[in-house]
Amino acid sequence: MRALLLALALCSFVSSFSEAQLVAPDKLEFTDHNHKVEPASIIDGSKTPDLIPDVTAYRLYFLAVAQRADATADQQKLQRLHIQRLDITESETQTLRSVLEEFRVQYEYWLEWYNTEAAEALTRGEAPNFLVLVSERDRIVQSTRDKLKQLLSPEAIGKLDSLIKREKANMKAAPRPNGQGGEPQ
Amino acid sequence: MTKASILLAIFSIISHLCIAQMNPQYESYVTWAAYPGENKIYQTVIVDGTTTGGCTFTYVCGPNNQQCTGTYPWCSTARHYARITNVVNGVGGTSTGPQISPFQYMSYQTTTVATVEQGEEVPSSWEGAAICTVIGGDVQRGRRTFPQSRRYNCRNSSRCGCRCLHIESGLHRRRHAAL
Numbered sequence: 001m002r003a004l005l006l007a008l009a010l011c012s013f014v015s016s017f018s019e020a021q022l023v024a025p026d027k028l029e030f031t032d033h034n035h036k037v038e039p040a041s042i043i044d045g046s047k048t049p050d051l052i053p054d055v056t057a058y059r060l061y062f063l064a065v066a067q068r069a070d071a072t073a074d075q076q077k078l079q080r081l082h083i084q085r086l087d088i089t090e091s092e093t094q095t096l097r098s099v100l101e102e103f104r105v106q107y108e109y110w111l112e113w114y115n116t117e118a119a120e121a122l123t124r125g126e127a128p129n130f131l132v133l134v135s136e137r138d139r140i141v142q143s144t145r146d147k148l149k150q151l152l153s154p155e156a157i158g159k160l161d162s163l164i165k166r167e168k169a170n171m172k173a174a175p176r177p178n179g180q181g182g183e184p185q
Numbered sequence: 186m187t188k189a190s191i192l193l194a195i196f197s198i199i200s201h202l203c204i205a206q207m208n209p210q211y212e213s214y215v216t217w218a219a220y221p222g223e224n225k226i227y228q229t230v231i232v233d234g235t236t237t238g239g240c241t242f243t244y245v246c247g248p249n250n251q252q253c254t255g256t257y258p259w260c261s262t263a264r265h266y267a268r269i270t271n272v273v274n275g276v277g278g279t280s281t282g283p284q285i286s287p288f289q290y291m292s293y294q295t296t297t298v299a300t301v302e303q304g305e306e307v308p309s310s311w312e313g314a315a316i317c318t319v320i321g322g323d324v325q326r327g328r329r330t331f332p333q334s335r336r337y338n339c340r341n342s343s344r345c346g347c348r349c350l351h352i353e354s355g356l357h358r359r360r361h362a363a364l
Contacts, residue, residue: 060214063294064229078227078296081218107292114235115289125256127239128288130210172313173212174234 042172049168056173059141061164063107066100086163088156095151096160103144110137134176207238207287213313219301226301228277231294232267232313236287259319267293268314274299274307287317 043051065082067075079100083093114137118128149157211234218227240260246253267282277297285291301307 056212060212060231060233061216063231063233063292064214064216074298077220078218078229081220081227082216085218111290111292115285118235118286118289122240122286122288125241127237127241130235130237133290134210167214167216170216171212171214174208174210176210 042174045168045171045173049165049171052168052171052173054164055138055141057164057168057171058145059137060171061167062100062103062141062144066104066107067097068104069101086156086159088152088159092152092156096148096156099144099147099151102147103140106140106144107137110140207236207317209236209315210234211291211313211315215311215313224300224302226273226299226307226309227296228271228273228299228309228311229294229296230269230271230311230313231292232269232282232315233292233294234315235290236265236315236317238288263287263317263319265291265315265317267291268312268316269293269295270310270312271295271297272311273297273309274301276300281316284318291315 045052045057065079067079071079079097080093083096086093086096088096114128114133117133121128148160152160211232213233214229214231216229218229219225241254241256243252243254245251263286264284265287266284268279269281270279271277276299277295280295282291282293299307
């Protein structure tokens, strides 16, 4: 029994090391799942805001401000309060609200699509293709930014960009597996 | 010796499981809004993200370095969910999002509204976390807490680097300058 347990322990140790050597370097980041390395693995925007990618910052800001078409009066009011911080015209406020409403719809469709794809991949015993799925998410954010650039004045865009960059101080993000998350954009 | 062997085996197996190919990819964000005319502060906390990786792994299973595929037995029962603590001046609390597969994507947010008198400083705390559970129990090793939880005394805000929320009379942006 004792020998069996020792053999089991040794086997498990050896297999752990073997697996660690086999996986790709980016996969080794799974150790940041543990608390012991967590502080170093998370990008803290209050300390290094430039390391929060713009696409991440815009996404989080859009999620905080965007409302659905059927938003309650309280939700609409909260949205207006957020937008007031930009100090833009009423016309531009309406444009921003409309574009963000579209973002909200697209994001929710994307979320449903992601989870459907992930569930199907897991059913097949495969891992979801994170990079492909997430690149689509980032494309939605970028297209929203592009649309805002077309519809808002350069001054309003400048205010929005400045605000979101300041808001990075209130964000935290994990570096992406391919390393792109740790670089400013 | 037997006990040590058992502990060693258990530890080794647990560590083997916990370092599975799972890479948390979550983001969190806290933001505020206020309307001085109503003496209210809104604090919104967001957790958004997923875990990358998979339930399978490859290993050498033969004398000629043949590769076999194995499946982590706990993986099919693993779930993750967002947990947000969002408190302003004693108002609000902790809430959780739905439990889903760790490889599915979560996007969860809460907003707390608190009444604050003009010029009054009130404490606020927030925390966005993605919790991993296996077969009904939270796995602390698998818990990812974004270190944004700040419980503090306003008087010590400069020392601990935290902020107090308050509405100043006048322009809205002045309050945010104070944040």
